[in-house]
Amino acid sequence: MTEIDNMEIAPEESNPPARTIPLDRIEMSRLVQLDACTRCGECLIWCPVFDQDSRENILPRQKILDFLRIVKNQQSLLNPIIENNKIPDSIRKWIRKIFRLEEIREEDVQHFVLNLYECSTCGQCQVVCPANIDTVNLWEKIRELMVSSGYGPLEPQKALAKSVKSYDNPWQQPRQGRVKWARRAKKEELISNLPPEIKKTKSKILLFFGCTAVYDLNIRQIAIDTVNLLETLGIDYGCLGENEKCCGSVLLRMGDPEYERIATDNIKLLNGLSIETLVTSCSGCFKTIKEDYPKVGRLNFEVLHTVEFLRRLMDQKKLKFEIPVEKVVTYHDPCHLGRACGVFDAPRDVIQAIPGLELVEMPRHGPYSRCCGAGGGVKAGFPDLQNKMAQARIREAEQTGAQELVSACPFCYAGLQVGIGALNSPLVMRDMTHLVISGLKKKD
Ligand code: SF4
Ligand code: SF4
Incomplete structure (x- = not known):
């Protein structure tokens, strides 16, 4: 019904x-x-x-x-x-x-x-x-x-919109909570250093975490792995810490005109940092900042998804995988990274560069990748529908015989986990950053 x-x-x-x-x-x-x-x-x-x-x-x-x-x-x-x-x-x-x-x-x-x-x-x-x-x-x-x-928007979606406007994140969490994950991860020795604040460094690379990976305890592994891989590769980067704000994607997808104010404020903030590159592991933030912000105002830096950044490092011979990862994986193209921005090859190039790793494709992949249902306000507005959409995707992934399902977006990560849980599937959900860190030698 x-x-x-x-x-x-x-x-x-x-x-x-x-x-x-x-x-x-x-x-x-x-x-x-x-x-x-x-x-x-x-x-x-x-x-x-x-x-x-x-x-x-x-x-x-x-x-x-x-x-x-x-x-x-x-x-x-x-x-x-x-x-x-x-x-x-x-x-x-x-x-x-x-x-x-x-x-x-x-x-x-x-x-x-x-x-x-x-x-x-x-x-x-x-x-x-x-x-x-x-x-x-x-x-x-x-x-x-x-x-x-x-x-x-619909009644159940209003809380998301209200939270973005009141707390600068869609998850009804206090602003100061944005960096809590890092302090906790450091205490638990999951990261060696707190991510440096961009203003205290001379870095030209900004790591933009996005709200989902820093506020959701089940997803924070993406933030942890992204930080660890930049540290391991010796990348000089900085982040905004407590000053990072929601990119406004949720508002834009649901049609809230307040998005324009949020985009304008963020463009001003980001343009003022004198960075050359913004890197993000969130496909929602990536699409919004790269494709949608320029319709509101000019950006004075380039925007890369982490998988594109990693492929660039591979091309520059700055990233080499040395540890074999003996696994069979299948890759789920996030809608915002793939169809919306045309990034299909970079994640596959990175996967294929990791020794031992075998990629098997689902019948629907690339431009025809089946959506997990987490975006566009569906997860908030129609949770049962999202659950069924995720299950359909998980069944496809299971049919490939892969052990792990890999994606490149915290939203897809959370959305697909719903399907794995509902089906009690043996598939293990992973983010690209986790695979990459598994294939890297730790810095001495
Ligand atoms: S019915 Fe055909 S033409 Fe119309 S929106 Fe669908 S695909 Fe496009
Ligand atoms: S959910 Fe259906 S109608 Fe909406 S964008 Fe996807 S294909 Fe089009």
């Missing part, structure tokens, strides 16, 4: 006409794209949400139709006549009938919004769409319209 199935038809009096969706905030090119949908149904075959909840209404082609139905009826040139109470009811009804104009009511929009948010913004529909519709940006833009008219 989905939330939609549970929705009852409201009586007319409790279902007033819907508020008007402001179209002036959406570019004309996007509206043109909406009309480009040929209803071919290719997205139906590939959408990982439709796999688990086969309601036509959540499909890109139907969402496009429903959105057009709402805005075309709300923005009709005949509306001033229809809404004029001085014109007799019979004439207004006649105009509606002749021009096939519907009155859009609250419930129509609320149903549409539920369907709109039942999407992990994984970008699979964009890859397979023969009409080349830029679906992810389209969903994010339409979500923004819905938020600005008071219809989004």
Whole structure:
């Protein structure tokens, strides 16, 4: 049963006409794209949400139709006549009938919004769409319209947005807690030194941790391994410590216009550091800072995911693996790293450079990688759906015969763990940083 199935038809009096969706905030090119949908149904075959909840209404082609139905009826040139109470009811009804104009009511929009948010913004529909519709940006833009008219995000997603605005992280944790993981890891001798603050170093490389790896105890291994591998390789780096703030990805994906303020503040902060390179092990932060921030303001540094940074070090012969890692692994492409930013080869090049390690691919990999369901607000808004999406991915991974499932994103790490737990799978979840550190000799 989905939330939609549970929705009852409201009586007319409790279902007033819907508020008007402001179209002036959406570019004309996007509206043109909406009309480009040929209803071919290719997205139906590939959408990982439709796999688990086969309601036509959540499909890109139907969402496009429903959105057009709402805005075309709300923005009709005949509306001033229809809404004029001085014109007799019979004439207004006649105009509606002749021009096939519907009155859009609250419930129509609320149903549409539920369907709109039942999407992990994984970008699979964009890859397979023969009409080349830029679906992810389209969903994010339409979500923004819905938020600005008071219809989004969904109730369970509001806590995430509120937390980012109040505490600079989506996990409702105090700001000072951002560096707690490092102090604890040092005490437990999991790292040898606390990550240095960039302002106290002359480093040109900033390590941006992201909120998930530093606040979630189950994921902090990614932060620990990233620090250890930079230390082992003798990389001169710094971090922001308590001054690091959420990149705002959660807000952008859910359509919250406050994202723009967060992006602007972060761009100012990061540009002021005089760094050359920002490195992050979080694919969500990577996509947001690399692809989305430049739409808000210019960046004066390059943005690399850790796997790209490692491949660069390999090319420069500064990274050589010496310890064999005798394992069979399969690699899950994070949507934000792979489909969104085109980083498919770097993680595979690094895996293949580690002696003893064997990579076996799942049938859906690279641009066709099946989403784990953790992104786009789905994990918060539809946890059962996310669980089923993760299970589908874990079954695929199990079929390869791999012992470990490797990815390159704290969000995917957490999302896929849900599937491993639900299926009681023998697969072990790993981040790329863990594999790399396993193949490196410790610094004397
Ligand atoms: S694949 Fe593209 S053109 Fe085809 S139905 Fe989906 S959105 Fe429309
Ligand atoms: S972005 Fe992904 S989840 Fe959303 S409609 Fe497209 S394929 Fe489905």
